[in-house]
Amino acid sequence: MPPEVSVPSLFQLGYYWEAKIFLTSVKLDLYTPLANGSKSAEQLASEIKVDTDALSRLMDALVSIGLLKKEEDAYANIPQLAEFLVKTSRFYMGELMLLQDAEWDHWGKLEEIVKTGRPAVKDNIFISRPEMGATVSRVLHRMANRVAPALAEKIDLSSYETFIDVGGGGGAFSIAFSKRYPHLKATLFDLPQTLKIALENIEQEGLSDQIHLSEGNFNQGSLPDTYDVVFASDILHYQTDAENAALLQRLYEATNSGGVVIIKDMFIGDDDAEPGWNAVFSIHMMVYSEKGRCFKGKKIREWLTKAGFDNIVEIEKNTILAATKGI
Template sequence: MIPDQWHPGSLLAVSGSYWHTCTLHTGVKLGIFTALGDNALTGSELAEKLGTDGDGTARLLNALTAMALLEKKDGYYRNTPTSRTSLSKDSDQYIGYMILHHHHLMESWNRLDEAVTTGRPIEEQLPISREDRRENFLMGMFNTASLTAPDLARAFDLSSRRHLLDLGGGPGTYAIYFCRENPQLKATVFDLPATRPFAEKTIARFDLAGRINFLPGDFTTETIPGRYDVVWLSHILHSEPPDVVISLIKKILDILEPGGILLVHDFILDDTLDGPLFPALFSLNMLVRTESGRSYSEKQITDMLMAGGFKTVTRHPFRGPTESGVMIGTR
């Protein structure tokens, strides 16, 4: 968190805040909160259960207690209500996938100076399989999207719409919530083939397999099949350069029915590009992670949608907790 005023103490606090980050990441990565569940265990019992060093485990547990993520009484540790709900993998509100995704980003961010110097993304060498990283990313997207999707689904009147395309929709989170909010709506999730098992599992979990289907493909290189009266494009633009974005917008225009709408959801910078904070920092994340990705401003997004063929572009008043917003293009 950025302080209201900078001084030596606040500078050092921000500089050392990675201690908190690494402690949280380690707790999730080792499965501390999942192992505790609803139980109270000693440090020795947890160390034996997890196969970790006793002294190291005790230090971690005490630090997590100091961070108010665990409670300790008479040598026994237990989850707080928040950690039981959000950090135990047995909870349906588990956000650990996104936390582990953040953990996997740390190697790149630690070399931010290299990316700024070269203008190139960082090549990583992580001791984790591609499949595990894909799961953490996709289910992490589900974690975070689930925090805003209910509000977003209620923010738009789709009562007259019949078929929604969730383009690059990952596990289908937004398609799920739009369909739950609009009983007449059917949806298609279009994403890379490797995403399919995660999407179909998530869609089935919400009992919507009869209304939401998955189409495999790469929208940057392939034709998008079907016709739709609403297209949802969430957190896609920031991964691509303007020319690719405009090409994609043209493809979307071609598959929209007359009167159809494109809803673009992304982190949106001010037109001065120096705020809000999260989109500005996220643009650095795109620098270390992608060849040409970046955060875009409202004007930049408007210009790209109009260059792609949309005549009317407006911004919806919705503001997400990380300064995400929605731009609307009408055919």
């Protein structure tokens, strides 16, 4: 159902001031220096070397939004938020905001992109901006860690022996499936710069014997071997129609007879009247990558069928499709 629209909600939609105030507060990392107690604007400004008056106005705005509190002249963290905004916390989520902030200038080019159809950036972040790509991988890994164990429970891999995680990133899914199915021999396939992050995570989990890392480009040549389970999460939305059709063909070649392919992504609803939030995410991809976009589930079904897979089933609505390769 489309959201109900009113004049106040229209005003709210066009209103980004609070978003930029918040992103800037994370960029300036105002929350970490307050982790051990409140500080005045003067104290904080001299610590982080910014203008005192401008900082105190920014912090007053943060108090008004509810992201800080103020008593007398001293600003303090809100305890429930501090665990996500203080850099030293294990639940720190600031990297996600830093990422949004880094895309600010690209969003400013949206009108031009729509007018010309020309992208504002080259390639995708993992290839053209490896440092930013590493930040993305860390953020995605943290987010994926929240859903991967439940997915490993939901999808029964007990009868399979080999597994490849194509574009496996930080390894959240390889790790979750390997923990849930300790007999599984897993391979995480990705670009060299991302494998460094995967290695750290896999070592930390003590799974180096079970998960093998393999370096390569999934758009070139074939995958290193064939596997019972071929898993690919959040890689299709960085690519074109033609690249994905070719990639799914490659995944078919890499699947053993009787094996299964599992595609997890952010599909646009098949019903044109209900595209879902992924239609908004698709604009993010249009702004921050050369050719990224979200596809409808029926497009993925088409590629899977053309590649030779059968028995396509939707495991999670607009998120996960699985299909088998006949014997």
